[in-house]
Amino acid sequence: MFSKSCKYAIRAVLHLAAFTAEERKLGVQALADSLEVPKHFLGKILQELSRQGIVSSAKGPTGGFFLSDADRQAPLSRVVEAIDGPEVFSSCILGLPVCGADNPCPLHFQALEYREALQEIIEDRSIAQVVEGALEKDLKL
């Protein structure tokens, strides 16, 4: 489903959403420690997310990454699109050139069901809402 980069990206964004703000930034080192992922690799990913305006960052001492209030309003699908591209949810699970109700593959309708459950949380809810839900349920981020 998601590439490793994308998994790291989603986890990083959710973590930043839960624990940072303009005045409470987090460095790559600290974030990498929390998520237990390779620091430099995560740095690359954050770089890209920052370039695309999905996360905010500041250089220098007291610098680091964080999610602004505006950043939080975006859906998680922006992260997925930024890293894995926009095709993840629209492409055929068996790799057929087109996925659709006309000319569907044998797994199409079941795959669609899967996708829709995920799309709800990825596309229809904001990052802020996802984190809120997760914190209510006491999930670790």
Next chain:
Amino acid sequence: MFSKSCKYAIRAVLHLAAFTAEERKLGVQALADSLEVPKHFLGKILQELSRQGIVSSAKGPTGGFFLSDADRQAPLSRVVEAIDGPEVFSSCILGLPVCGADNPCPLHFQALEYREALQEIIEDRSIAQVVEGALEKDLKL
């Protein structure tokens, strides 16, 4: 979700189930042409499926690959397990070391919903049943 190899494998097995039998085999060349996938790559995959007893094969002239009646009774999950390993359906969608209701990731419950839809067709039905359903709906294999 599935690796490219696994996608090819699933499509190949379904095609073989629909169009071959002990007395009506199909060569890699013909199969690769039908599925529009690279011949030698497909050959490798079929080799592995054959080694694991998921598809049947015969060498020499009039040789080729086919699905025996016994082969057809297996679920598609055998193909998936043979190529991508058994973890595909049980591992966390965000790559956490364990996936479960205790310590679930923020996407866990939605991911589960997806998975279950797919597991129904992959694990609970035989290859023969999947193909039958597909042929009824006039899907291309």
Next chain:
DNA sequence: AATTTAAAAGACAAAAACATCTTTTAATCT
């Protein structure tokens, strides 16, 4: 027995994904 056919097997090559390391830039603090 010789020839042909097609899978089995394995070596090899290219590309993508994953990961690390170093240098540069910019902000803060002294």
Next chain:
DNA sequence: AGATTAAAAGATGTTTTTGTCTTTTAAATT
């Protein structure tokens, strides 16, 4: 201004996945 800190940027390295090519083996046909 100089030192320090941390992201930005980019070069480099490794591994996995994907794909191709060649040789070997075995069966069928002549």
